[in-house]
Amino acid sequence: xxxxxxxxxxxxxxxxxxxxxxxxxxxxxxxxxxxxxxxxxxxxxxxxxxxxxxxxxxxxxxxxxxxxxxxxxxxxxxxxxxxxxxxxxxxxxxxxxxxxxxxxxxxxxxxxxxxxxxxxxxxxxxxxxxxxxxxxxxxxxxxxxxxxxxxxxxxxxxxxxxxxxxxxxxxxxxxxxxxxxxxxxxxxxxxxxxxxxxxxxxxxxxxxxxxxxxxxxxxxxxxxxxxxxxxxxxxxxxxxxxxxxxxxxxxxxxxxxxxxxxxxxxxxxxxxxxxxxxxxxxxxxxxxxxxxxxxxxxxxx
Numbered sequence: 001x002x003x004x005x006x007x008x009x010x011x012x013x014x015x016x017x018x019x020x021x022x023x024x025x026x027x028x029x030x031x032x033x034x035x036x037x038x039x040x041x042x043x044x045x046x047x048x049x050x051x052x053x054x055x056x057x058x059x060x061x062x063x064x065x066x067x068x069x070x071x072x073x074x075x076x077x078x079x080x081x082x083x084x085x086x087x088x089x090x091x092x093x094x095x096x097x098x099x100x101x102x103x104x105x106x107x108x109x110x111x112x113x114x115x116x117x118x119x120x121x122x123x124x125x126x127x128x129x130x131x132x133x134x135x136x137x138x139x140x141x142x143x144x145x146x147x148x149x150x151x152x153x154x155x156x157x158x159x160x161x162x163x164x165x166x167x168x169x170x171x172x173x174x175x176x177x178x179x180x181x182x183x184x185x186x187x188x189x190x191x192x193x194x195x196x197x198x199x200x201x202x203x204x205x206x207x208x209x210x211x212x213x214x215x216x217x218x219x220x221x222x223x224x225x226x227x228x229x230x231x232x233x234x235x236x237x238x239x240x241x242x243x244x245x246x247x248x249x250x251x252x253x254x255x256x257x258x259x260x261x262x263x264x265x266x267x268x269x270x271x272x273x274x275x276x277x278x279x280x281x282x283x284x285x286x287x288x289x290x291x292x293x294x295x296x297x298x299x300x301x
Contacts, residue, residue, distance in 0.1 A: 044074035093126030156300025165191035183211030190218030192225035236266025
């Protein structure tokens, strides 16, 4: 059971400073106006809002009976804003991280916009800064659930759900480990937007890929996409090709690295893998992907 820090976001209570809504205390207001601490506790409840975290080194803890898993989380932040009305992918995020060194523990974060139209980009979590840690969280959406866009990012013992390009971004290096990646329809798990030969990776490590629909591990959003899946159980709903081009008219496969190492399950490497996929002889280390790991909570490695 988690010990409650001093500052609290309470579904039915009042924080010092009395920023209070009749339905719920806004986490967004709490972060914006109460600057006395960088540590916040979120009580059990469902908070419908968009939250912007623009202060460095903030830590947010959701109420839970077991901090080392997402399955016991009791606090949910949710909204249903699509990028088409918000003006950009980032602006549609239910939670938006804009500052360095932010850590989020045991929160459920959802964008429930779903699949009502063809253009259904709707972000649950948007991360635009480095040394970001996501621990025991549950991220839910349909298209573009997680925008992992800039800096070094770590996701441990978490759950990420979607259908189309639901782990995507351009300038981030991310490490997902000990997590469940669940698909809820036809589509593509990753869409790496890496645009040059920089040092960034998308790594899915020692995780479980589950779900429904006809799925690919990824497609290249930009020409230098780089995604590695290693030590992971891959469900048989992932097709034999494993990976696919961006589109028939814009393949974007000349400079990519879509790599696999030591995976298992019905969707792991087999006959019919895409010609531009690579079966690796060794995995990638977390230090290669993220550099120093001193900022990561080692309980989630």
